[in-house]
Amino acid sequence: MTAILEVSHVTRRFEGLVAVDDVSFALQRGEILGVIGPNGAGKTTLISLISGTLAPSSGDILFEGRSLLPLPVYRRARLGIGRTFQIMRPFPGLSVLDNVAVGALFGRGGGQAQLAKARELARVQLDFVGLGKNVDQRADELGGPGRKRLELAKALATQPKVLLCDEVMAGLNLVEIEEVIEVIRKVRNEGISVLVIEHVIKAIRSLSDRLLVLNHGVKIAEGDPGSVLSSQAVIEAYLGKRRA
Amino acid sequence: MKTTRIALILAALAILAAVPWFGSDVLVQFGINALLIAVLAQGWNIIGGYAGYASFGNSVFYGLGSYGVAIAMVQWQLPFGVGLMFGVALAAVFAVLLGVPVLRLRGHYFAIATLALAQVMTAIVSNVKLAGQNIGLVLPPLNNDPLFYELSLGLLVLATLTIYWLTRSRFGFGLIAIRENEEGAAVMGVNTTLYKTLAFALSGIFSALAGGIHAYWVTFIDPESAFDIGLNIKMIIMAVFGGPGTVLGPVVGALSLSAVSEFLSSEITSLAGLFFGAVVVAAVVLMPRGLADMLRRFRSMGWRYFAENIRSHRL
Numbered sequence: 286m287t288a289i290l291e292v293s294h295v296t297r298r299f300e301g302l303v304a305v306d307d308v309s310f311a312l313q314r315g316e317i318l319g320v321i322g323p324n325g326a327g328k329t330t331l332i333s334l335i336s337g338t339l340a341p342s343s344g345d346i347l348f349e350g351r352s353l354l355p356l357p358v359y360r361r362a363r364l365g366i367g368r369t370f371q372i373m374r375p376f377p378g379l380s381v382l383d384n385v386a387v388g389a390l391f392g393r394g395g396g397q398a399q400l401a402k403a404r405e406l407a408r409v410q411l412d413f414v415g416l417g418k419n420v421d422q423r424a425d426e427l428g429g430p431g432r433k434r435l436e437l438a439k440a441l442a443t444q445p446k447v448l449l450c451d452e453v454m455a456g457l458n459l460v461e462i463e464e465v466i467e468v469i470r471k472v473r474n475e476g477i478s479v480l481v482i483e484h485v486i487k488a489i490r491s492l493s494d495r496l497l498v499l500n501h502g503v504k505i506a507e508g509d510p511g512s513v514l515s516s517q518a519v520i521e522a523y524l525g526k527r528r529a
Numbered sequence: 530m531k532t533t534r535i536a537l538i539l540a541a542l543a544i545l546a547a548v549p550w551f552g553s554d555v556l557v558q559f560g561i562n563a564l565l566i567a568v569l570a571q572g573w574n575i576i577g578g579y580a581g582y583a584s585f586g587n588s589v590f591y592g593l594g595s596y597g598v599a600i601a602m603v604q605w606q607l608p609f610g611v612g613l614m615f616g617v618a619l620a621a622v623f624a625v626l627l628g629v630p631v632l633r634l635r636g637h638y639f640a641i642a643t644l645a646l647a648q649v650m651t652a653i654v655s656n657v658k659l660a661g662q663n664i665g666l667v668l669p670p671l672n673n674d675p676l677f678y679e680l681s682l683g684l685l686v687l688a689t690l691t692i693y694w695l696t697r698s699r700f701g702f703g704l705i706a707i708r709e710n711e712e713g714a715a716v717m718g719v720n721t722t723l724y725k726t727l728a729f730a731l732s733g734i735f736s737a738l739a740g741g742i743h744a745y746w747v748t749f750i751d752p753e754s755a756f757d758i759g760l761n762i763k764m765i766i767m768a769v770f771g772g773p774g775t776v777l778g779p780v781v782g783a784l785s786l787s788a789v790s791e792f793l794s795s796e797i798t799s800l801a802g803l804f805f806g807a808v809v810v811a812a813v814v815l816m817p818r819g820l821a822d823m824l825r826r827f828r829s830m831g832w833r834y835f836a837e838n839i840r841s842h843r844l
Contacts, residue, residue: 338715357715357722359719374713376705376714379706387717390699390702400697
């Protein structure tokens with residue numbers, strides 16, 4: 286396997302707080318990499334640094350061997366980096382279909398210029414994430430679980446090579462989580478490399494090929510899910526130190 | 530449904546186009562004013578209604594269009610058409626030069642920054658010799674109101690067709706995405722800076738054309754009237770009243786409000802000044818998404834529509 290995305294020694298400071306501290310890792314082609322960590326560990330910051338909505342204070346991020354840092358957000362999207370937002374960002378006034386069509390109109394390679402074709406592609410993505418019946422609804426009429434799926438469909442409609450998922454399972458019940466996991470597996474099977482940030486450890490354990498753990502912005506573990514989750518440092522980060 | 534709609538619009542257009550043949554001089558003059566302000570509302574609709582940037586700088590474009598025509602015709606003895614193009618060029622350059630920095634601001638900050646532009650332009654133009662300083666310029670008169678009327682109507686049709694194109698083009702979808710959520714638009718690949726600047730320029734071009742026609746029609750301009758911020762407020766009220774981000778809303782808003790305002794100022798003068806203030810309050814409280822949205826949803830919701838809007842303000 287070769288790396289599609291390499292994060293090397295990336296640091297991001299917010300006035301005194303170091304949200305991401307010298308983090309390095311690689312996302313391999315066709316893999317699902319899970320990123321976990323307690324609240325405030327720097328997970329969302331990491332995604333924002335990759336997608337370009339934030340700039341790192343130092344370090345470099347390479348996509349297919351090329352540095353992303355000089356590129357603005359939209360150029361990264363056109364290269365094939367798709368992301369979802371933890372705090373969902375639908376276009377509330379547009380229909381569910383048109384929300385996703387925006388992704389198809391722009392997205393990787395500049396997108397599809399024809400609105401009718403973009404809507405067709407959007408329909409396919411909505412079926413894919415299980416929102417096929419909601420195409421004509423307005424985006425703000427969807428409930429929480431629906432919006433999570435909409436976020437996924439919007440990102441997928443940009444035809445990404447790398448999909449960055451920011452807590453797409455938060456707030457969902459067990460059945461819904463299972464369904465989203467299924468969708469992400471299908472995404473990977475289409476050849477898209479996926480980076481998943483998650484709070485729900487149980488869900489991410491079964492989904493991820495590898496896990497990366499952040500705590501206070503520092504990478505404290507990386508490897509296969511079983512051994513990472515049983516490592517002492519990770520248990521301490523989540524549960525605190527055992528008092529002797 | 531769709532064909533009847535198109536037929537209705539064409540019929541309305543035909544009646545509007547025929548006004549100079551059956552209407553009085555006063556009606557034609559009122560028509561020119563109303564059509565030009567409808568163009569302004571429609572122009573504002575591009576940046577304010579579609580891209581979601583409430584611009585108070587569109588009266589600057591209007592002024593630049595006026596001065597483009599005036600300077601070209603008076604100082605350089607060029608034909609009107611060349612003057613219009615000169616005004617358009619001024620507006621486009623201005624939109625790009627100022628749009629790039631100003632469009633980085635969002636919400637109220639953008640509104641305030643553009644509000645200042647009109648004041649600055651008045652001060653600048655008052656000191657430019659070519660523009661007649663604060664005395665203004667007197668254009669060669671052309672006594673042909675029907676011509677000005679048809680020109681204005683043609684411009685309004687052009688502006689409306691442009692907006693119709695927006696609703697089904699990639700560019701328009703990009704603008705709507707920016708309005709609904711700018712960060713969300715960028716991560717989907719929308720070049721937000723470019724799109725906002727283009728929208729600002731396109732919006733400015735229509736304002737400049739309206740300003741140019743108006744200047745030639747009234748044959749006199751000075752900095753105060755050319756860069757009148759009140760005009761900007763009027764176009765916003767009309768666009769918002771009719772329905773920002775819709776194809777026909779601003780036109781309906783502009784024509785209906787112009788008619789009521791004209792009626793009031795000739796019949797009940799004392800109330801006329803209050804009119805636009807009252808419209809703003811009523812529109813914002815009762816129907817913040819405009820006439821178009823109200824007509825669409827009133828049928829299914831009835832009076833509950835207004836109650837719901839009031840409630841959503843949490844007054």
